[in-house]
Amino acid sequence: MRMTAEQKQASPARLKRWPGLIEHYRSFLPIAPGAKVVTLCEGNTPLVESPMLAERLGRGVKLYLKCEGANPTASFKDRGMTVALTKALNEGARAVICASTGNTAASAAAYAARAGLKAFVLVPKGAIALGKLSQSVMHGARVVEVIGNFDICLKMVRDLVERDPVKIRLVNSINPDRIAGQKTAAFEICDQLDNAPNYHFLPVGNAGNITAYWVGYKEYREHGFIDALPKMMGYQAANAAPIVLGRPLDDPRTVATAIRIGNPASWKQALQVREESQGTIDVVSDAEILAAYRLAALHGIFVEPASAAALAGALKFSAQNGLKPGSVVVCTLTGHGLKDPDTALKNLTNSIVVEPDVERILKLLEGEQ
Numbered sequence: 356m357r358m359t360a361e362q363k364q365a366s367p368a369r370l371k372r373w374p375g376l377i378e379h380y381r382s383f384l385p386i387a388p389g390a391k392v393v394t395l396c397e398g399n400t401p402l403v404e405s406p407m408l409a410e411r412l413g414r415g416v417k418l419y420l421k422c423e424g425a426n427p428t429a430s431f432k433d434r435g436m437t438v439a440l441t442k443a444l445n446e447g448a449r450a451v452i453c454a455s456t457g458n459t460a461a462s463a464a465a466y467a468a469r470a471g472l473k474a475f476v477l478v479p480k481g482a483i484a485l486g487k488l489s490q491s492v493m494h495g496a497r498v499v500e501v502i503g504n505f506d507i508c509l510k511m512v513r514d515l516v517e518r519d520p521v522k523i524r525l526v527n528s529i530n531p532d533r534i535a536g537q538k539t540a541a542f543e544i545c546d547q548l549d550n551a552p553n554y555h556f557l558p559v560g561n562a563g564n565i566t567a568y569w570v571g572y573k574e575y576r577e578h579g580f581i582d583a584l585p586k587m588m589g590y591q592a593a594n595a596a597p598i599v600l601g602r603p604l605d606d607p608r609t610v611a612t613a614i615r616i617g618n619p620a621s622w623k624q625a626l627q628v629r630e631e632s633q634g635t636i637d638v639v640s641d642a643e644i645l646a647a648y649r650l651a652a653l654h655g656i657f658v659e660p661a662s663a664a665a666l667a668g669a670l671k672f673s674a675q676n677g678l679k680p681g682s683v684v685v686c687t688l689t690g691h692g693l694k695d696p697d698t699a700l701k702n703l704t705n706s707i708v709v710e711p712d713v714e715r716i717l718k719l720l721e722g723e724q
């Protein structure tokens with residue numbers, strides 16, 4: 356016999372359907388009542404505690420990983436894109452356009468497909484990870500591979516939109532709707548921890564995400580959901596670190612292609628976040644990024660190299676005795692490792708090719724016990 360509705364509600368085993376972040380956090384978002392919501396049920400991503408990685412940080416620190424690769428297109432960009440595409444659709448845009456190191460393009464392509472709008476994505480030719488490119492292609496975006504880097508692509512889309520501001524909507528993070536959506540990650544972390552963390556580590560590329568998190572934390576404090584704010588700890592790759600160096604770079608380079616950016620759009624905001632939160636913006640080398648990339652994967656969490664910059668930053672900061680004992684640390688792992696299979700396979704050292712010979716494989720197993 357089926358339970359009554361009340362009995363079902365009361366059962367601890369019942370999951371509630373997650374409606375996507377716009378429905379869940381609607382009162383915090385600039386969405387008009389009655390708007391048609393463009394969603395793929397993004398958000399509500401896992402906050403995974405990692406006691407083993409926390410041990411590497413020492414000092415009784417608790418470490419939580421915000422796994423944004425669990426979003427529909429496997430990166431945090433979906434949070435901003437649900438809001439940006441909802442606004443674009445309801446305000447009569449015909450198409451969206453963005454410059455991207457790959458993830459923004461993949462997300463814009465998917466949400467535009469969902470909304471029934473056309474997407475144009477400008478990406479630096481040969482410099483974006485394979486998984487991301489395949490997403491943009493599959494979701495039906497017009498992929499424009501530009502012979503030039505991300506900064507050139509961004510300048511071009513800004514110019515293009517200026518010529519046709521009505522029908523084509525820019526969906527890079529200079530669009531405030533993107534920031535509004537992305538701030539919900541901070542809400543979720545506070546909801547999941549029942550407070551704000553003491554430190555929040557994340558990679559910095561165009562600096563939209565660090566800006567969005569800070570907006571989110573401040574809003575939650577204004578509402579009285581949390582009583583303190585975290586220190587925001589942003590990390591750039593060492594040879595793609597214009598904010599740390601204090602000057603734009605013409606030719607940024609890093610294995611973390613997602614954050615290979617020489618002139619971040621939200622540069623000023625990032626400096627403000629650093630100041631207001633008394634945090635830091637620092638660098639991690641590609642070697643540190645790859646070490647953290649492997650470390651996270653060996654603890655069951657496969658992220659793309661840019662995301663590993665957050666963990667690399669936490670490891671670096673703790674090694675410099677920066678973390679307060681007993682503090683709560685969150686690292687945002689911005690994108691899934693499957694985005695960039697090439698980098699993963701270049702790091703492959705544990706695969707061997709054998710004939711289908713049980714004895715041979717048995718020896719191998721015994722040798723590795």
Ligand code: F0G
Pocket residue numbers: 430432454455456457458459460528558559560561562563564565613614659661662689690
């Ligand atoms: N991590 C990943 C996986 C990213 O894709 C990005 C940015 C960042 C971190 C940095 O975030 O730019 O807000 O500081 N990717 C953009 C893109 C630039 O085009 O996909 P940010």
